[in-house]
Amino acid sequence: MDDLSYENLKQRIAELEQQIQCYQNFIKKIPFPFVFTDYKTGIKLEKSREKAAPIMKPIPASPAKEAELQWDIDFYRDIPFEKIETFLTPILDLVPHHIVFVDGNGIITLCNLQAANDTGVDRDAIIGKHIRELLQLPDELIVTLQSIEKKEPIYNQEVLDRFYGIINTRIIYNDDGSIKRVISMFQSLNMMKETEKLAVAGRIAAGIAHEIRNPLTTVRGYLQFLKNDLPDRIISLIDRLLIPELDRANNIITDFLSTAKPADIKMEKIKLNQFIRKDVGMLLQSEALLNNVNVYFDLDDQLDRCEINGDKNQLLQVFLNLFRNSVEAKVKKTMNVTISSKRSNNMVQIQFCDDGPGIPPTVIDHIFDPFFSTKETGTGLGLSLSRKIIELHKGTMKVQSGDKGTCFFIELPIDDKKLSV
Structure with a gap:
């Protein structure tokens, strides 16, 4: 072998060693365990969560079989939680309740659109701020902070401050036992309360329409029919007072019915x-x-x-x-x-x-x-x-x-x- 061929061979071996080292470094950085079985080469790679370097095992070669890859990803341990929050944000924006993630210090890491809109803040600007800046409440009234302090989740606790509703919290821990995130969801009951009011108003309105509107229409019709046979003084009273007052009462009923059941929206x-x-x-x-x-x-x-x-x-x-x-x-x-x-x-x-x-x-x-x-x-x-x-x-x-x-x-x-x- 001449010197030129020998140098080329050494260079090629060095390149292959670099590539192998690169693959090894890459595998060490993979955060989750996996098993890769390559039947053509007769090698199985197994990587556990506890060890960075994989274990290489020989297996019976079978060139006709396709390689297999199996992995076991723990989202909380193997993926940075910031990535999970980025993935969840557009999904949680569809939820009609307030959903807020904070870290162990009460700093907001995720805020869904409903929470931002109802509190009147810019969603992007509130990320990285303390939750008190979102809620504009003293710390002792913020249930999420109570959950951090006690290291206990909150189940269906009624909130009676400037917000009215039910709040739940859940805690995600780091491996060392510290708090990674507190997830809080607040369900406002104001809309439910208003719905109940309107349901009552609707039942009342139906009764009013049946019991009062028809008699009013009848009385107005007879006044119009009879007034031509009455003295001018009575006709003036009917035109200036009685019929306008009947119309006003009818308009009140119409407005009330509109409140209980407004006309169809033509978008x-x-x-x-x-x-x-x-x-x-x-x-x-x-x-x-x-x-x-x-x-x-x-x-x-x-x-x-x-x-x-x-x-x-x-x-x-x-x-x-x-x-x-x-x-x-x-x-x-x-x-x-x-x-x-x-x-x-x-x-x-x-x-x-x-x-x-x-x-x-x-x-x-x-x-x-x-x-x-x-x-x-x-x-x-x-x-x-x-x-x-x-x-x-x-x-x-x-x-x-x-x-x-x-x-x-x-x-x-x-x-x-x-x-x-």
Whole structure:
């Protein structure tokens, strides 16, 4: 063998040794145990979780058989938990409850979309922050932190602070016994409570419609029929007082029935900012002029191309109800109303704010209840119906009020097909 061939052979052997070393290093880094059986070479590789290096065993060769690979992956031990959370996040975003993962120090590592939207935070920004920044509660009221402190899971504990519902926690431990994650799931019962209220309202409404509406229609019809045979003084009384009062009672029943069972939603694609500027703006323009109200718009440019699915007429009714509610509370000569929009995750947030006297703290928890009103002539159905319309659009409606005015917060889902625009 000449020197050149010998050098080539040495180089080839060195390359093969490097490749073998690379394969060995790779196998050592594989975190889970496996068994690889290569029938063509007659070699079996077995790697356990306890040892980094695999064991090589000879087996009877069988060139006709295909190689086999078997593995045993423990997701909690063999895969970095951050990878698992990344995988779980889009799945947990579909869950309509609050799901939050924290580490042993209460730092958030996962927050699903429902929890972020209901607490009004940016989901990406809250990751890495303490859970108190998400819930805006003192530590002693946060059940998840209690679970960390006691190192015990919580089962179906009722929460009665600013959130109302049931919370469960589960704990995942590291091999050394320290806490790797506390998984907490909060199920809000507010919607269930509202559903029960509306069920009662529906039964009452059905009774009212049957027992009162038909007699009212009968009385109104007979008054119209008989008034031509009565003196002018009685006719005037019928036209100016009796028939209008019967119509007002009938309208109250109609509104109450709408609250219990609103009309069917006729969905269409709505460009949100355009809808607020043109449709809502035009609707409120004349009302604002008549009532000495200034209406301002502060709309997020990001929403110019975003669409929602909605019924324009019913959404216009919501804004009209809110506007009239503000006007009826007006005490100053001039009132300012601001309608703003912004995007949060895959939701649009709309604020309808006035600078009126505000809602007293003693009644603010009841303003969405059917028939609750602080006005002498009010039916107490406008806000209840408005929130029901928003909920039928898969959204939420809340209120905050103080000395400087009242703000209604509406959240609606952006059309999924437009999220990438």
